[in-house]
Amino acid sequence: MCERDCALRRTMAQGRPFVDTTTYIVDRRKRRIPVVVCTALLKDEAGQVLGGVEIFRDMSQVEELRKELEGRYHVGDMVSRSAAMAEIFRILPQVAGSGSTVLIQGETGTGKELLARAIHNLSPRRKKPFVAVNCGALPDFLLESELFGYRAGAFTDAVKDKPGRLALAEGGTILLDEIGDLSAAFQARLLRVLQERTFMPLGGTRSIKADVRVIAATNKDLASEVEAGRFRQDLFYRVNVLRLDFPPLWERKENIPMLAERFIDRMNRLRGSAITGICREAVSRLMFYNYPGNIRELENIIEHACVLCPGGQLEITCLPEHLRTGPSPVAERGGDAQALLESAETRVILEVLECNRFNRAAAREL
Template identity: 50%
Template sequence: MNPQKNGAQVTEQEASVYRTILDSVPMGIFAVDTAWRITFFNREAEKITGFTETGALGCRCYEIFRTDLCHTGCYLRQALETGKNIVKARNRILTKSNREVPVSITAAVLLDKTGNVLGGVESFLDDTARVALEKRIEESYVLGDIVGKDEKMARLFDILPVLAESGASILILGETGTGKDIFARTIHNMSPHKAGPFIKVNCAALPDNLLESELFGYKKGAFTDAKQDKPGRFQLAEGGTIFLDEIGDLSQNLQAKLLQVLDEKEFYPLGSRHAVKVDVRVVASTNKNLPKMVRDGTFREDLYFRLKVIEVELPPLRERSSDIPLLIDHFVAELGASLGKEICGVSLDAMKILLNYHYPGNVRELKHIVEHAVILCQGDNIPKGALPGSLFVPETNSVLSSMFSPDSPSAWTDPLLAKERAAILEALTTCGWNRKLTAKALRINRTTLWRKMKKHGLASSTEG
């Protein structure tokens, strides 16, 4: 690259000064001509790539950097074709030793004094540290298939490995759609039983007589259609975990038989006089109020206490609203990949609607909403129009109902308090749940904001 000054060739001394300056910059810089041959390669570029300037000059840039985008989405090519600079784009290059390095790049067109294109110039920074930090942060929000950064979720993340390791029976409580089955599977995957099977049984899906044979199996001739022995789910779960979903729907008869398995580690298949010994970890879940059922006499007290050796309660999504953007990003990436779509994220209009919805179906409903939007999305960003129409119905997405929380004393009781809550929520959403910025926007101090957030049930994990 030959620097020019006022249209004339610069002196060797001036060129040396320019070179010294560019070699002192703590970022890689290279330039190409219109044939994509490298005409300049500074010292930091040598350091990051492992190629010397002598080895790089004259080579085509894609021969040196070898990124996945070189032939399909080159940022430098985009800059040359559009005439617009590309700023802080992300990519990955291969070094001379074939080590992959994440980089942050800026690309621009090189023009002469009359506006003719001479080629392009690109600067790039080694982004390894930032990518590693982002990965650590992301991993701290993910445990198995569970995603969350709310303080309630963080507490669960802290204790879950200990609970899984214990081998004790676990009772998972939570509303429909909060992810009880995912928690059960994560407990299994982190437990000493992880090499064994994970068997799920929905206790509400079958009538009592069929559920009994499903759980405990039967011997040939136990009933008319019993043509051969059939092992039950407990036998199939030997050495692993059995997950009894919707345990609150179990009949009193089956409750007694389940208690026997928990106490004695054995059971009798239908039509058998011989007990079958089992080594099985039992995890159960329900969305029902088991203590009330015990008081009403519809659920055995001894079974309840046997199941709840360890009790875990999953918060509804409305109580962990700061997790909604994180979950949206997770589902967009997951569902986009499964559908073969490259979707970067969600538009601001769509995100505002998603943040203001109350999610009676919790995380499961959010996932279905995102799946609907991903299917309809035709670009790289999900627009407002790709969201389900039900989100725009006033009755289901009004200011009052959108963030209804039964734990909030102001909800549905005082219209003025409800308006205050809605105003605070809107400011929090606009400011990305940053308390410092929100307090400034509302013209109140941070202590007052925090007190009002607690009063209105909005004091989940927030920044600043």
């Protein structure tokens, strides 16, 4: 904007103010910060133009609240430095643009729905609805009415037609979350929908065409479920067109400091707090924890710390008790000479990475 379409230059040339011109700035940590720009002429008492005034207003908090309300997340909202995630990010534009069915596999709390929303928002269907259905949360009858809808009179209290999630997602994307928890009977019903792209509401007499893209997500290994006889092989082949395997957080611990900073920034925006970062000792504690709840658990830990921290850096005393009072990293590794060496090496690597702001210059120094 500043190089090609400067708002202040336009104000000076046209003699009128410009209000709420939106753009973003990039800070030294490569973060995109949304801002609104307002410009006006600066005049003296006689009305002579002395110059111009340009005001930048930080819209980070508004943008974060908008994302919370609309659920519109993009690839930039998922941060990672692991090779596995880099490969997912690399192929994501092709996956999004293909229109094919996608299967996302990963442990609970890894961010599968966030990835599904990113695929939708990168796809040609981005202007149409994104609808998520948790297949493991409802019994078959309720899931059937939720997914396919029903006609008036289909059952007691069905006094009027209700469109299902498939109808609501028309032209857009539907996420079938926890598809591995479906019963055998409902798997057969869903297979027909995926094969023919049609569905019939409860109590209906005619099939309805479904113009939707399907993304399936599960915390199970569906190939193993097929071998064990718990998941239909034909349905597996229908959903396993493009597969993205989301690694758990314990396999990509190099992301923890960066994710912690992202969550701290997010808490600052939503709560209006002023946490400046996290101390090295607290980062070490976070690095040596295995996160059975994955990224969701890390986010909860950071939120806990932000609530207890009065300001400044997050200290160890702000962390939950199981991290604050747990054994030291050396004790966890057994305390022998090899464990001490590995712990010291890990600490040095973390310190050098932090000093170099996780830039590749750290490799040179190491």
